[in-house]
Every structure is written in structure tokens, then in C-alpha cells.
Amino acid sequence: MSAFESRVFSGVQPTGNLHLGNYLGAIKRFAGLQETHNCIYCVVDMHAITVWQDPADLQAAIREVASAYIAAGIDPKSSVIFNQSQVSGHAELAWVFNCVARMGWLNRMTQFKEKAGKNRENVSTGLFVYPNLMAADILLYKATHVPVGEDQKQHLELTRDIAAKFNNDYGERISALGLGDADGYFPLTEPVISGPATRVMSLRDGTKKMSKSDPSDLARINLTDDADTIAKKIRKAKTDTEPLPGEEDGLKERPDAANLVGIYAALAETTAADVLKTHAGAQFSTFKPELADLAVSKLAPIADEMRRLKADPGYIEGVLADGADRADAIARPVLQGVKDIVGFLSTRK
Template sequence: MQDTPTHKTRIFSGVQPTGNLHLGNYLGAIKRFVEMQADHECLYCVVDLHAITVFQDPDELTHNTREVTAAYIAAGIDPTQSTIFNQSQVSGHAELAWILNCVARIGWLNRMTQFKEKAGKDREKASAGLYIYPNLMAADVLLYHATHVPVGEDQKQHIELARDIAQKFNNDFAETIARVGYPGGFFPLPEPVIAGAATRVMSFRDGTKKMSKSDPSDLSRINMTDDEDTIAKKIRKAKTDPEPLPSEVDGLKERPEADNLVGIYAALAGTGKDAVLADYGGGEFSAFKGALVELATEKLTPIGDEMRRLLSDPVEIDRILADGAARAHSVADPILAKTKDIIGFIRS
């Protein structure tokens, strides 16, 4: 697809406000959001429309939306530099999602592995929203003509779906799109950005399972609001195997717990697993865990402290979200209006 003047580099991504933000959310998403804002136009969303694909207690949803916002800011996202907003304040997400529902094919959605995982065995009782939410995710990205989307490995399939939907829209309406001045296609095909040493952070109790807020054991994860002593305790109790750390990255294969802890250290330190093993390979886990405790508490404790401070002033958080929503509207509204023109909708 040819570039058009509107298809400049633009980043969009988001985090669901479903409570108990943990280390996986930070390393897999928020830390990378901070790193990307220096050189890109960035929109970072609290995706509350996605959250309600399963029932949410209204009071908890309000709190959790503010918590994600606080985490963004505490981690280093500057709300004057990047646009921070909650999805439900920009109605274009839902409007474009319906349009894309009519472009996407049932067969494409049937291939989405996350629905199968989240719906479980009793899919008939899952909400329709859970089934079609990949189309909403595509709308989130395409509404801003975003070109790049930082995501974890588990979301790559959804970005591929967004590309398919964008391509089909461009093909279906090619004649009209060319007539309104976009001969190379109206929607850019977004690229997933999957980078870093810990794009998928695993449980401290089982290195084959993703770190999750739903795990009944709080020892399985580091929560973003954990204090220094709690972080240290969880790392020291993290499951390992009896062998020393390997000296080469290949030695981490078939050792999921070791691989997970080394990846976490590398991500927090901003280095690679090979560099971590160059320093700690051949040593016992006890010494490595001590170093990881020191690094993790240094990096994470100030974020947790700042989150608590920010959450003590919900009025200010809501002001930041409202300001971000106004800025998001300024980008999204012209794109949605042009989408309606392309389709043939009459608008005032």
C-alpha cells in the first residue's frame, strides 16, 4: 500500500482495567509505552470497553480505570506528551467497531485463539462482545490510522486480523477511497511491535503459565502496588529448578522458571538474556535472586509509591483522562467522518 500524507508514524496501544496490575502488564506493555513516547506520536488508552466483555462491578471498573491511568503516569508516560484517555469517552471506537463488524468475516473470528481460551468449554454462555472484541481492537487502532501497535506475543494474532480487516475495507471501497484522495488505501496496515526480553512474563509458581491476576496465589505475581518487602518475598519464593544458571541462552530451553526469571531481570535492566547470563551463569539461584530482588525493588517500588499518590487524587486523574479524550477526538473524529463518507453514510 502506498503511503498517503495522513499515514505518518503513530503508536496506539492500551491496557484493560480489570484490576491487580502486575509485573507482566508493566514489562509486556507499559514499560515499552514509556520508551516509545520519546520518538513517536503516541496514544495510550485504558480500554474499558474491552473490559466489559465479561461482567465488571461498576465501582471496581471506575477504580481500575483510574489505577491503569496512574500506572501509566507513574511509570513515566507524560500526559502532556502522549495522549492518555479511556476508550469509552471516544464514541468513535464503538462506531467504527460496528462498521468493521460488517467487514470482518466469521471465519476470521473463528480462528482467534484467545476467544477459545477465555470462553473455555462453555462457549455458549460467553458474551457476544467477547467473541467480536478483536474487531473492536481493530477499530481502536484503525480509528487513529495508527501504524504501529506495541503488544505482547499473545496479541499478535489480533493485529494480523486488524491488517486483514483494513485490507478488505481498502479493497471493498477502493473506487470511493481513490475518489476522496487516498489512492493507496484509506486505512494503513498496522504493524505489531513485539520486542524486549520479557514480552510474555510467566507465573512465579509455574513457568509454563502466564502471570495473571486471576491466579489464586498472590505469590504467583508481583502486583504493581506491592511494597519493597512484598516484592522481595515473592522473588525469593519463586519456583526454580535445582541446577545452576546456564552460561548460554540455549541452556534456558526446557527450563521455564529459569528462563522467566532471567527474562525479567533482562527486561528490568534494559539488556539481553545473554548479558544477564554472562554475569550470573554458572551461579546458584540464591545469588541471582538476591540480585533480582535488588533490581526489582529499585525499579518497581517508586512506581508503586507514585501510583498510590496519584490514586489519592481521583479528580486529577479524571481531568487527565478528559483532556486526553479531547485530544483523541481531534485525531479520531476526522478519520471516522471520512470513513462514513467512503461508505456512503449521510452525515450533517
């Protein structure tokens, strides 16, 4: 049993076009965790600039993610909502972790390989060390749990490796200073991967993740899409000619069908198995309209609230400013402990 306080940290990149995958895979689950944990939710704008972002668009996207958090049910009074760049500890701790993590660890990160492709020599160094910054995001608050999608699980494993190496490298120093406890200075953060749609796939290709960068807008449902657009995208979603099976085994070789069933289950807050029990033998000509109605009923209120909040940027910026102050109050002593542990000399009181 860890001695660390139960705390959740997670974040979403502000790179525009928030979509159904962001909602089901992350934001929806964030709201539910408020009932059981102390929660810190970040708009990770420093991660966003690992690839080029238009500055004006980035500012708008930061406000959009913050508005999506609130519209989806995250309470900015009980949870902490802020944007990453406003708490300098993220960058400071990331540098320490750059010196703890090993090149071999980073070279094994599959997401970097996917994003860099054949252009590895021309991508930013920020993209390469992105996982170290992610580790800093989490451990700056000594978070014990992180809700992540399957695609981020490897990065969280690296976070655990970094925490363990730091605890081991500086174990005697940690004890001598009376910092941390038997578990070390940093916790070994646990992933929270649950639900039927932890990885929402493209509506045009069930083997690829739903992405804001997909050239086809039909591949994703944006959180701000209206009812007609949602219905159109689901109607045009790629499927096969077979009816829905009665059990999940029947979806193993049918990625497009499995994706739509998973989306239905996540929106209905049930399981894929229960969806198939109810719709066994149904053709997609019947299933898709039901899915569209369900998606509209769940997403329309969020879209309406996001539009209302985005029309009041002063309110959103106030939430972010308050959140940054509260986040910094948690982060500052953690970072000072790191500085003391590694031997930085503090001469400013």
C-alpha cells in the same frame, strides 16, 4: 514506505491488580516510544466489560491504569491518555468492522478459545468480537505501530486483514472521494514486539502467562506491592535445582528459570544473554536476592507515584478528560471519512 504519519496506539485493560507483566510487556515500552512517535495510550474499559465487572471497581481500575501510565513515565502533555468509552468513535467504527470481518477469521482467534474454554455458548458476544473492537481502537487513529505482547500478535494480524479488506472493498470509492492515498484509507499497522520479556510468565508456573486472575497472589508481582512482598514472591518463585547456564540454549527446557532471567533482563534493560554471562553457574539462592533487589529498585518509585496519583482522583480525571478531547479531535475526521466511504447519508451539519 507508508504515506501515513508515524503514530503509536496501545492500551491496557482496567481489570484490577496491574502486575509486572503489564509493566514489562506494555507500559514500560509505552514510555520509551514517546521519544520517536506520536503516541496515544488508552485505558480500554470497553474491552474490560466483555466479562462482568463490578462498576465501582471498574471506575477505580480505570484511574489505576491511568496513574500507572503516568507513574511509569508517560507524559500526558506530549502523549494522549484517555479511557476508551469517552470517545464514541471506538464503538461506531467497531460496528463497521463487525460488517467487514468474517466469522471464519474470528473463529480462528486462539485467545477467544482459551478464554471461553468449554463454555463457548455462554460467553458474551462482546468477547467473540473483541478483536474487531481492537482493530477499531487502532485504526480510528490510523496508527502505524502498536506495541503488543506475543499473545496479542494474532489480533494485530486480524487488524491488518480488516484494514486490507476495507481498503480493497471500497478502493474505488476511496479514490473517487479523494480520501486516503495509494496505500488505501487505513494503514497496515505494524506490531512492535521487542525486548527480553514480551511475555512475562507466572512465578508459580513458567509455562503460564502471569495473570491478574490467577488465584495465587504469589504467581504475580503487583505494581503496588511493597519491597518485602516483592522479595517474598521472588524468593518463593518456582525454579529448578540446576545452576544458571552460560548461554540461552541452556534455558530451552527450563521455563521457570527462563522466566526469571527474562524478568531480570527486562528490568536491567539488557539481554538475557548478558544476564547469563554475568551469572553463569550461579545457584538460584544467589540469583533470586539480586533479582529481588533489582525489582524493588525499579518498581518501588512507580508504586509510590501511583499511590500519590490515586490519592488525587481529580487530577487523574482531568488528564483523562483532556486526553479524550484530544483523541476525539483525531478520531472524528477519520470516522467521518469511513461514513462517507461506506455510503452513510449525513444530514446533520
